[in-house]
Amino acid sequence: MPNITWSLSDDGHSFSSDGVSGTAQKSFFHDVGCCNLSQYNSHLNYNNVILDLVFSNNEVLVLASSDPLVPEDPNHRALCISADFVQLHALSSSPYIKFVYNCGDFTAISNELDNIDWAKEFSIRSLQDAKYNNLCDYESFILLRERAKALEREMFTDYIARIEESIVKNPKAFWSYVKSKKQSNCYPAVFTYGQHSSGNGDEICNYFCDYFNSFCTILAAPLTAQVRTPG
Known part of the structure; x- marks a missing residue:
């Protein structure tokens, strides 16, 4: 709103707008009035206009910064805004029950x-x-x-x-x-091989001998092949 000029209000702290024109500007300042806001910045930028507006319901102090942290933008001055109307209220702690265990009668x-x-x-x-x-x-x-x-x-x-x-x-x-997974590391009392069962040590050894001998016999058996000659 570079066309608007600001003059000191009757309260001696805030500034009133002059030169408001257009539907958008009139609607904006109508809302500002409905919210009971006042504008407190009077510091012109390097183009001699005010683009940064400071609105508040309570009095604030706006000063131009003498030592900006970064180089200033020609259109936007670095401002220091002081407000002393903010009151911080600490929340009250809710009551709670605390058990003092070190005072308990543990014997009882x-x-x-x-x-x-x-x-x-x-x-x-x-x-x-x-x-x-x-x-x-x-x-x-x-x-x-x-x-x-x-x-x-x-x-x-x-x-x-x-x-x-x-x-x-x-x-x-x-x-x-x-x-x-075995329930015991001991050998079972009775061994079964095929249809035969025995609890005698010699017979059990013979069962093992027959079992492994059957594999050796199968592996040692000669292979036979049928050769078909052309008729």
């Missing part, structure tokens, strides 16, 4: 807990109300249980994948896993 608490028949208490309560009679506790338990199971499945899958990848380079890891 321990005695009271020892006098409770916990077996009876848990036998007459369901899992849903075992704690604070609150269903939310049971819902939280379900959520945590599902997360634990999902994490267990994920870790077991990763473990099996590592075992499978290490079979070639580290067979010992595979057999360690196999042994960990």
Whole structure:
């Protein structure tokens, strides 16, 4: 609004506009009046016009900066605006309960807990109300249980994948896993081979001999081939 000039108002602090023209400017200053705003900047830029307007509902002091942080724009002066009408009100703290545990009678608490028949208490309560009679506790338990199971499945899958990848380079890891799945490191009391079972050491050795001998016989058997001659 370079066409507008500003003159000191009757209050001796703010400035009134002169030369308002056009629908847009009239509408703007109408809104300024409705909001009870006053303009406090009277410092001309280097082109002798005021482009930076300082509006406020309360009195403010506007001074031209004597030591700008950056070079000034010819159209916009560096201004220092002081306002002392702002009052900061600290929010009051809401009251809260603080438990002073260091002042508690822990001996009496321990005695009271020892006098409770916990077996009876848990036998007459369901899992849903075992704690604070609150269903939310049971819902939280379900959520945590599902997360634990999902994490267990994920870790077991990763473990099996590592075992499978290490079979070639580290067979010992595979057999360690196999042994960990066995309920006992001892040999079974009875061995079964084919239709035969025995708990005798000599017979068991013969079963192993027959088993491995069958593979050797198959591998050692000569290969036969039929050669078809053209008729």
